[in-house]
Amino acid sequence: MAEIRSPRLLMEECRRYTTQLSELRMLLEERLHAARARRARLDVAAIEAALERMERGLYGTCIRCEAFLPLDRLRAAPQVQQCASCAGETRLTA
Template structure:
């Protein structure tokens, strides 16, 4: 049998292996969903803090050094609490 013929053969998996792969896939999906949810919660918190800064009149000012947050940064990341220098 040539290498090409061998590569073209249908791969047969026993049901135990398929079940194991399915569980692994499910665990990976669960982990990914949990990570995305945590990321969304962090972003929601940053948005709420940005709204509070708007109400207090300090929106657009760096929460670390007090300098202006560049408008370009706010266009990309409106809830940004720090200026570009303080992020580094």
């Protein structure tokens, strides 16, 4: 059963997500500018695809399994479109 939250808490959460999305958009735009300066076509294409997904409301979800991508993953690589599992990444634990 879904948790019922107060409108105030929902608005705070919405503001937090909006702030995070703005931060990620700025990162994408900075990297797009740098990629264009380097003439790195693959990087430009990946960043433009991420910006398009953002415009369509699909940004931050895996293109394969539709899971939410962790914020730390998006901050490290805002153009990423797959979760670590779908991308075939493995983490070494110490």
